Amino acid sequence: MFKKILIANRGEIALRVIRTCKEMGIKTVAVYSKADEESLHVRFADEAVCIGPAPSSESYLKMSNIIAAAEITNADAIHPGYGFLSENAKFSNLCEEHNIKFIGATGKMIDQMGDKANAKATMKAAGVPCVPGSEGVIEDFEECKKLAIETGYPVMLKASAGGGGKGMRAVWKPEDLKEAWDSARQESKAAFGNDDMYMEKLIEEPRHIEIQIVGDSFGKACHLSERDCSVQRRHQKLTEETPSPFMTDELRENMGNAAVKAAEFIKYEGAGTVEFLVDKHRNFYFMEMNTRIQVEHPITEEVVNYDLIREQILVAAGVPISGKNYYPQLHSIECRINAEDPHNNFRPAPGKVTTFHSPGGHGVRMDTHVYAGYMIPPNYDSMIAKLIVTAQTREEAINKMRRALDEFVIEGIKTTIPFHRQLMDHPDYISGNYTTKFMEDFEMKA
Template identity: 80%
Template sequence: MFKKILIANRGEIAMRILRTCKEMGIKTVAVYSTADKDSLHVRFADEAVCIGPPSSKDSYLSIPNIISAAEITNADAIHPGYGFLSENSNFSGICAKHNIKFIGASPEQIDRMGDKANAKSTMKEAGVPCVPGSDGLIKDFDDAITTAREVGYPVMIKATAGGGGKGMRAVWKEEDMRELWDSAIQEAIAAFGNGAMYMEKLIEEPRHIEIQIAGDQYGKACHLSERDCSVQRRNQKLTEETPSPFMTDELRERMGDAAVKAAEYIAYEGVGTVEFLVDKNRDFYFMEMNTRIQVEHPITEQVIDYDLIREQIMLAAGTAITGINHYPKLHSIECRINAEDPFNNFRPSPGKITELNIPGGHGIRVDTHVYSGYTIPSNYDSMIAKLITTAQTREEAIAKMKRALEEFYIEGIKTTIPFHRQLMEDPAYVEGNYTTKFMEDFEMDARYANQ
């Protein structure tokens, strides 16, 4: 087992990893930018190293700075969390060259599945259902037009290096292709330094359902059932739940088998998710694989009583899995609490938290790194907490969430708490009748403005 793990991340996921490490008796090293010097993970880690100024490229994305921090603290492993360098094959490879274990996928696995065009080709080889679309990358605009005609409108153009909804555009008719093609490429270059695009058939009335998987170093994998992530805004998830209200036992079995097939085909090591689009007829199609821990992993932990961070660390240390699949025993919902103003187009709202009350009680979990007096920097993602409720049934989980949101009190900044309070009373959501298009017709109700 590892003696010391450097956590190459920030915010709530850094705290989440740190807690499991402490429970396992593993020493921890926090890295931080100057903007995060007062963050909780810096306070609670055994050691902390400043790795640069606020800009991500000069700190959390700086491989030389992070490797140097690991070497001077004698860390024998690095946990990348999610985002930043978690799916960077170059970083994974450099860790190996420095005899530091990267707690995640190998460079080859990241390259194979992190590039979405390559991932789709690989999954076709594995026999996993894929959305109809281009064979690999689109060469140029003329190729985009030709491919769209072959696939049939509407289509979705996607950045191969994409994530977080960036570099994606839905194209409903040919005359819109030029403008949307150019804007998608520009956004992808700005976000990822890579403007390469591929194309897929746009699935109408889709659900976004992902399967949590785990694979060991010996080629064996298992799944830990599904999460429904369909409530999204601009392809950014807002809330997730498990089990999905759309799922049937038969569909769960088929999707779980497909996810395990995908993981074992590439001999995947670590935890990850295989993400699918599911249409109104419950036909499912591979969308992408995330070769890292997910933001929404806590709801899976809650319904199967399983520490996924601990599992990541054990798999990286060479532990074999049993190969037994896991299924939900309870129902769990996660609401992402962001420092954003839902009444102003979800505009980011960084600043100082002047008052804070975190909800509690049976079936309530809050993962966060903020506290009263903490100043949220403007340099990073706006998520400041994850509120998770767990109960015997979906109805009870929603009731707990409504009560917990009433108790969740944050002053000094705007947050998405009012949005989630309204969502928990929305008839379509309460009935489980939602798709990835749910937010297109959603409007904030002024009654929730002061809540």
């Protein structure tokens, strides 16, 4: 087992990893930028190393600084959390070169699954259902035009190196294709330094449902059932729940088996998520694989009583998994609390938190690095907390979330708490009748 783990991340996920490490008797090293000097993950780690100024390009993305921090503190493993370098093949390989265990996928696995076009080809070979569309990167616009006719409108153009909705364009008719092709490539080039595009059939009334998997170094994988992440804004998830209100036992079994098949086909090691689009007829299609821990992992932990960070660490240390699949025994909902103004088009709202009162009670979990007096920097993602509730039924979980949100007090900045409170009263959310298009018609009340 590892003696000391460096957490190459910040905020709530860094604190989350530190907590599990402490429970396992493993020493921890926090890294931080100058903007994060007062963050809780810095306070609670056994050691802390400043790795640069506020911009992430000069700190949390600076591989040489993180490796140096691991070497001077004698850390024998690095946990990357999510975001930043968690799905960076070069960083995974760099850790290996320096005899530091990367608690995550190997560089080869990340390369296989990180590029969406490569991932789709790999999944087709594994026999996992994929959305109809291009076999790989589209050569030019002439090929794009031909493919759109073969696939059948509507189609979705996607950046091969994309994420977070960048370089994506829905095209409903042939006359709009050229403009979409040009603008998507331009946006992708600016965001990722790569303008490679691929095409998929646009799935109508889609649900975004993902399957949590864990694979070990012996080629064995298991799944921990699904999470419904369909409530999104600009392809960024706002709230998640498990089990999905759209799920049937048969669909859960089929999607779970497909996800395990995908993981075992590439001999996947670590925690990962196989993401699917599910249409209104409950046909499911592989979308992408995240080769890291997910923001929304706590809801899975709550419904199956399973510490996913602990399992990541055990797998990285060479411990085999049990191999059995896990199914939800309870219902859990997570609301992502962002420092944003939901009454002003979700504009980011960094600043000083003057009052912070966390909700509590049975079945309420709070993952956060924020406290009264904390200054939220403008340099990073706006998520400042995750509020997770768990109950016997979905109806009870929604009632519990309403109560917890009413108790949750953050003053000094704007947050998305009012949005989530209104969401919990929305008839379509209450009935479970929502898709990834839900936010297009949602209007905040004053």
